Amino acid sequence: MHLAQLNVARMVAPLDDPVMADFKNALGPINELAESTPGFVWRLKGSEDDPTALVDHDYGDFAVTYSIWESRQALWDFIYRTSHLPYLRRRREWFHHNTVPSAVLWWVEEGEIPSLKDGLERLEHLREHGPTPHAFTFKDFYETTTIPRHISSWVPSPQTT
Amino acid sequence: MSSTDDLEALAGLADPARRRLYDLVAASPHPVGRAEAAEAAGISRTLAAFHLDKLAESGLLDSHFQPPAKKGPGSGRPAKVYTRARQERTVSLPPRDYVTLAAVLAETVELLDAQDKAEQAARKAGEKLAAGGGDLIETLRERGYEPYAEGEQIRLRNCPFHTLAEDQPVLVCSLNLALCQGLLQGLGQDPARVSLDPRPGECCVAVSKTNEN
Numbered sequence: 155m156h157l158a159q160l161n162v163a164r165m166v167a168p169l170d171d172p173v174m175a176d177f178k179n180a181l182g183p184i185n186e187l188a189e190s191t192p193g194f195v196w197r198l199k200g201s202e203d204d205p206t207a208l209v210d211h212d213y214g215d216f217a218v219t220y221s222i223w224e225s226r227q228a229l230w231d232f233i234y235r236t237s238h239l240p241y242l243r244r245r246r247e248w249f250h251h252n253t254v255p256s257a258v259l260w261w262v263e264e265g266e267i268p269s270l271k272d273g274l275e276r277l278e279h280l281r282e283h284g285p286t287p288h289a290f291t292f293k294d295f296y297e298t299t300t301i302p303r304h305i306s307s308w309v310p311s312p313q314t315t
Numbered sequence: 316m317s318s319t320d321d322l323e324a325l326a327g328l329a330d331p332a333r334r335r336l337y338d339l340v341a342a343s344p345h346p347v348g349r350a351e352a353a354e355a356a357g358i359s360r361t362l363a364a365f366h367l368d369k370l371a372e373s374g375l376l377d378s379h380f381q382p383p384a385k386k387g388p389g390s391g392r393p394a395k396v397y398t399r400a401r402q403e404r405t406v407s408l409p410p411r412d413y414v415t416l417a418a419v420l421a422e423t424v425e426l427l428d429a430q431d432k433a434e435q436a437a438r439k440a441g442e443k444l445a446a447g448g449g450d451l452i453e454t455l456r457e458r459g460y461e462p463y464a465e466g467e468q469i470r471l472r473n474c475p476f477h478t479l480a481e482d483q484p485v486l487v488c489s490l491n492l493a494l495c496q497g498l499l500q501g502l503g504q505d506p507a508r509v510s511l512d513p514r515p516g517e518c519c520v521a522v523s524k525t526n527e528n
Contacts, residue, residue: 234484251428
């Protein structure tokens, strides 16, 4: 299984506004860094040629980051253990504070690329029901689970108390 | 908070040879083999192996087998090597639990969107910690950062706030940065030498060397 990540954030100004300059200038290098990080699988791009292009969508007034990684560790190390971290530290210069969860994680089959709509539904699920195996966070993380195909194949262990 | 396991593990360090071996492995940037440890500690290889395995048994060290550098016949068996265990050991008598409280406060800072205020407080705390003056490297070592030189930087091998940094990385690393800036300020040095330069498995902060170094 691979780990999918979706993040939404409302910018304090349009991307071309001077207050967004440092953020905009970082988009190219940071996207490049993500793609060259071990364990990176895929990301939703705003444009094939322009690394500073944000993802264009009709779901509302927010910027979207959407990517797939081989493992929790790979994604965690990229977000918090690379030159991406100093930009996260400055997030309040560019994005509004969110009182509801703005980032969601979930497991996908290897090779599966879920739609943006699916990702936003996962976020909605997290906001409504809290962390579950369907939609969760780094803090309340769910490992991949193998669910028995037939309940009849499940035999309780004799040690169960 | 402490458990019987923690207490037993730490009791193993009362033996001076074992303590020396533990410090040696903990300070090493790479996994340490038996021969290297024995030589550095000035004891026989057999005795070093005995103590290293005791430390691994009690969970203070991790061990694994490293294939020989040379491949093919005659290159020998894989060597057993040791690294410091990631698991934290805490013994506090009477029992104290500051991590849970710190996690609650960190969460509160997030809810209040008060990272800038928390950074100000951390910087002041850093200045206060350095109030006695002294050498920067020595101060960082005393704070548990395990500093080492690398190129033009002083890197920090250990994150003293590891558990919280796993939980709230952006906030905790930002506060750590501010705290270190305060430390330098308090020691009468330029706080701009400190920057966030994270790497997997290390502290997120690095300090640039000054010209006089």
